[in-house]
Amino acid sequence: MTSTISARAAIVRSSGGKMSLESIDVAPPRADEVRVRMVGVGICHTDIVCRDGFPVPMPIVLGHEGSGIVESVGSSVRSVNPGDAVVLSFNACGHCHNCEHEAPAYCHQFMPLNFGGARADGSSPLSQNGSVVHGNFFGQSSFASYAIVRESNVVKVDASLPLPLLGPLGCGIQTGAGAALNSLGIGPGLSLAIFGGGAVGLSALLAAKAVDAAQVIVVEPLAARRELALSLGADAVIDPRAPDRDALTQLREISGGGVHRALDTTGIPAVIATAADALLPNGMLGLVGVSPMEATLPVNIMSMIMRGIGIKAILEGDSQPQQFIPRLLALYQQGRFPFDKLISTFPFDQIDAAFHATESGAAIKPVLLF
Ligand SMILES: [Zn+2]
Ligand SMILES: [Zn+2]
Incomplete structure (x- = not known):
């Protein structure tokens, strides 16, 4: 039986505010969810836009280019097990017309599921001293040492790959490629x-x-x-x-x-x-x-x-992440898609400096390491 665990998270409390590193509680995964211990997370332009005014509920944990190791899984999860290496991608409902026709980036529920700060039923898996902290940003809120993600938006990857650098494949790199x-x-x-x-x-x-x-x-x-x-x-x-x-x-x-x-x-x-x-x-x-x-x-x-x-x-490079991320990784392993050359790494504690580096143009794709 899994229980609530404590995580270190970057919380935004007001539009345009700084990230504040604080301790939060992360609920156990529900039946169709997995809890992931984050090892790396990229910073994408959308994180900046949402920190600075694009409407998301506050306080919130942003972050949507996470990669990590599955810590625990819900009762109906079959595709991943604890210990698996995964890349997290965007959320989609899985049953609307576009989700059923391999176009999940245009899911009819894309906005609430990715920007609503909560699960589809309005609940958040994140809290602090009993008060709600909004989570589920892009189905992950990965500016935190643990994240709750639906099984459908984790992509299992080969353990031999450089896992801390893979998160941006879930959004920015997937979008361009x-x-x-x-x-x-x-x-x-x-x-x-x-x-x-x-x-x-x-x-x-x-x-x-x-x-x-x-x-x-x-x-x-x-x-x-x-x-x-x-x-x-x-x-x-x-x-x-x-x-x-x-x-x-x-x-x-x-x-x-x-x-x-x-x-x-x-x-x-x-x-x-x-x-x-x-x-x-x-x-x-x-x-x-x-x-x-x-x-x-x-x-x-x-x-x-x-x-x-x-x-x-x-949106999202018209990608079906479960197919496209493995395709990009295969090209990477063949030496034909060296996306790691775009990445500079920062310790998670340096999140504000990493944001600054991308806004100033000094870094192309910052990745925070846990
Ligand atoms: Zn959908
Ligand atoms: Zn993004």
């Missing part, structure tokens, strides 16, 4: 322009190179990130702030007229307009960036129609 492979269908013969060289954009680059895309071009204003993109296999990089020529002119020159696919990770309307203009006829534009809430698409409709351009707004 999935945008390239699942949403935009990148493969041999197709070119791709990526706007923004952060964790998501560079994950898309790694995935596109892993499947032998024809040409991958990264558009990024920071010189250090352009250099990193080149070292990761980008065929060309573009400085959109170059004084002599704009990004579109440079893109057309380098690509010989345009690209088959474009991916915006910036959410900036003017950048999205350039991405759309850079496409060849029958091209496809993917959107994964977080835009201002009032922003609308800045594209000329007839220009899109006359070229047959498609636009795909993308």
